[in-house]
Amino acid sequence: MLLVSASSLPSILHFLPGSDPPYKVLEQHPYLNLLAKCNNINTFKQIHSLLIKTGLHNTIFVQSKLIHFCAVSPSGDLSYALSLFARNQQQQIHNHFIWNALIRGHSLSPSPISSLYFFSRMLHYGLQPNSHTFPFLFKSCAKSKATHEGKQLHAHALKLSLHFHPHVHTSLIHMYASVGELDFARLVFDRSPLRDAVSFTALITGYVSQGYVDDARRLFDEIPTKDLVSWNAMIAGYVQSCRFEEAIECFCEMQKTNISPSKSTMVTLLSACGHTGSRELGNWIGSWVRDNGFGSNLQMTNALVDMYSKCGEIDTARQLFDGMEEKDVISWNTMISGYSYLSLYEEALALFDVMLRSNVKPNDITFLGILPACACLGALDLGKWVYAYIDKNLKSSSNASLWTSLIDMYAKCGCIEAAEWVFRSMNSSSLSAWNAMLSGLAMHGHAEKALALFSEMVDKGFQPDDITFVGILSACTQAGLVDLGQNYFRSMMQDYGICPKLQHYGCMIDLLARAGKFEEAEILMKNMEMEPDGAIWGSLLSACKAHGRVELGEYVAERLFQLEPENAGAFVLLSNIYAGAGKWDEVARIRTRLNDKGMKKVPGCTSIEIDGVVHEFLVGDKFHPECKNIYSMLDEIDKLLEENGFVPDTSEVLYDMDEEWKEGALSQHSEKLAIAFGLISTKPGSTIRIVKNLRVCGNCHSATKLISKIFNRQIIARDRNRFHHFKDGFCSCNDCW
DNA sequence: CTAGGGTTAG
Incomplete structure (x- = not known):
């Protein structure tokens, strides 16, 4: 079949199938060097043609290289690998490299479990799996949470005495940890003589993923020689557990060793800086990024944009964002949620518009940034569009917060019926969805519905939390249901063991004061274990306005002025109390005081x-x-x-x-x-x-x-x-x- | 000729 003239061929002529020349010769062939540098499937096909011309494609060695590239490389194509495999199966089924490459390729695919099928075929052809085979298999089980299959493979590795092989051992720990079988992971770890940083790290991330960051830390301290990855894993563990200060402390410890931080260290650390508002450390990392040549790295820049916006330096963030040569969906999401985080909702929506015009496809995270902006601005049309988009494109999204955000958006945009509809159409509701629905009903003054919903959620076995009760109590407040509100407040503490927070006291004080029960409100305020905030004094003040309580109003207003000297609304309320009582000279006095302080009320x-x-x-x-x-x-x-x-x-x-x-x-x-x-x-x-x-x-x-x-x-x-x-x-x- | 642990947005 070879129709190539001998003169165009490189030094190696064609080989008969199965008769490979020595590896040393093949390895150095220039076409195979090309393959090593290849990063897209079209170039690959050109190299493939070249190899066919030389006849080298008949060697198992080259076939294994080709299959390996297609199956494993991110720019490869697994189905192409399979077609290469199908073509020469008779020779290939006896080669370990090819089976391992195919198993590995499937472990990286969207259905990793299918690698087990290749494993069983490999056994069927009489090949023994080796120390390279098991790590990919365990990885597949880990990814598809196939505990049962994982255990069978574990037994298989034991029979072949491969379980103490370092790579097999670590991937076994990783597998058990990923499927949530921490005890097995621990057992595997404890029974083995292997104590390197790699197996420690696999176990540590298992503990972190189950929320046992303190146990993870104890293991970390036991590592005889910690390496870069183990430090990174520990720092990331703290970040995942929202223990950002400790993540930063851990980084400081790392700085005292002779291990230099990597890009990953800094990306993780930036997230901690954002959450803690550590602007100084953030800036320091910013210069580290420039000094170490990561200035134009996408992932790094995204993390910097996030850190700057969370630290309130939104303009710096935007400058970096605008200067990015290449942006991915994460860049856009980061910048949009940065605006939302700082309540800059118009900017968030404007950027979302630019994102769509740039033909970047939004995902669930995008909408988690956009929906609160719609909710706060009352942008119902956009909210509806988002709903339709999600319904069409992201319906299968398992992201429960997405649906919760939709409920919240509809409720805050005034469409309580639509909010209920979304709530009822959710296939599995979460506590936060119930809470969003509940506070939506409260906001709209539908106290009866809210209370009925509360009974329903309790009947369905949901355990109400403190946020649930903020919704319930505010429903009572909006509807003036004093007795009911007091009953729920009592039940919250006695039946659910929830310690009232400032917000709960705020609702109760508001409820009582609106009803004119100022004495009871006062008793409650005296009994709280924390100091009342501006919102509480403010609700008292407006109750004073409603009930014409001038004297009490004066007292309350003074307290509010002390607490929030910049709150012009408080001055306005007091002046309205005076105006309502016809005390025009006092009204004038307040106005002078306002003007003297150069204060401007928030314009309506x-x-x-x-x-x-x-x-x-x-x-x-x-x-x-x-x-x-x-x-x-x-x-x-x-x-x-x-x-x-x-x-x-x-x-x-x-x-x-x-x-x-x-x-x-x-x-x-x-x-x-x-x-x-x-x-x-x-x-x-x-x-x-x-x-x-x-x-x-x-x-x-x-x-x-x-x-x-x-x-x-x-x-x-x-x-x-x-x-x-x-x-x-x-x-x-x-x-x- | 392959191979194990960590990797951004909520």
Whole structure:
């Protein structure tokens, strides 16, 4: 079959099948050197053709090289290896190298367990597995959690007395540790005389993966001569166990040895720096990266971007990100979740948009960064798109947090029904999914549903945690269910043994104070083992406002001023209390105090999403392109409100008392602007959804109730604390918020 | 001629 002229052939002419020349000769053949440098399948095929021309392809040696390349190399192709194997099986079945390469190739494939099939065929042809065979087999069992098969192979290795071979031994430990059989792993380790760093490290990572990082550390200390990999494994073990400080300490210990850190050490360490906010160490690693020539390494740069953004240096992170020549999906995800982590949600969504335009395929992690941004901004259209995308492309994702994030997003975007739908369609619910659903219902004021859901989850055997009870208690708070709330609070401690945290006390104090039970709230505050935070004083202060308790309000406000001197909202609340009691001189005094301190209250801001674009409005905002139409709609609204007997409540007028907008400040509140824009930009009868960054003021609340009736629209408004569903002149919060 | 332990985003 060889139709090549003799003159074009290199020094070795063709060989008859099975008659290999000495290895020494073959090994140095230039075509085989090419194969060693080859990194893609097309080049491989060219080399293959060259080898056919020389006739060398008939030698077992070359065939084993070819099969090895296709089966094992990351740029290879396992099915091609199999076709090469099929072609010359008669000779190849007697060669160990080829079987081992095929078994190894399958251990790297998506279905590693199929390597066992090749193993049994190998036995069938009468070949004995050797010390090279077992490590790949154990790796396959480890990957596919095939405990039973692993044990049979273990027995096989014992029979052949290969179990104390260093490579076999270590992969055996690794296998038992990976399938969760730590005791077996330990037994194998203890029974063997082998005590090298490699087998120690295999056992250590097993302990770490089962959460026994302290046991892992004890083993680590026993290693006679620790090497780079064992140090890296120990540091990574601490990181995996979220013990970041200890990871850093471990690195400092490593620095005292003569083992230099590697790229992996630094990548792991950067994660610890991000979680602990260790900017200094992070920067030091940054220079190490440059000095050691890893400046353009993808993995390293990703880790640096992560560290910088988690340490709050988002601009440095972005600069690095923008400067990357090559970005993978992890780079994008890191940068996006960096923005989300720092609550820079608009930036997160903007970058997500760029990511899609760059044709990078998002994955589950991307959405874990994007969904909280949708939730916080109320970007429902994008949220819906994400849901559809996940449903279509990531449905099989076992990532339970993805579904939990979807529930949370729908709830926070005002679609509690959609949240319930996602929750019910999850094939296996997790505790966090129940918790997300529960707090969603609470946010929407559906206390009864929330409490029913709680019974359901208990019936199904889920053990409620502290977060569950934050949801339950806030459901009671939003609905004003004082007695029930107190019962659940008691049950939490007595039946579930959960020690109340600040958040639980906050709910209870809020619950009692709203109901006017200030004395009981005070007793609770005195009995807590921690100091009340600003949120607790703040909820007391707004309860004082609701119940007209001027004196108590003054006391509470002073405490709040001490705790949070920059909190302008506290000053505004106190001034509203004075205004409600007609104490205008006190109102003026507070304003002076505010001005003297040069403080600016957080401006009220309302956003509304129309056709996937989020529009933001500030009070009296005139920057919107549709400004003219919005304001004429606003006039129309005010006219209709007046005709329907609406009397503005001016008691909270300081709320937005910027000099320029004294006049008509109330009618131009950001939520009203957003509603006006919603009315002119959406179809009649459709639901309007708005998101406000502060609490809805009393005046807007009454106005919105009436607007829902006059325009026959359901208006769903999210404020700082909860949702208001306005319909037919009523609000779901029953005016208690 | 092959081979064992660690390797980024949540």
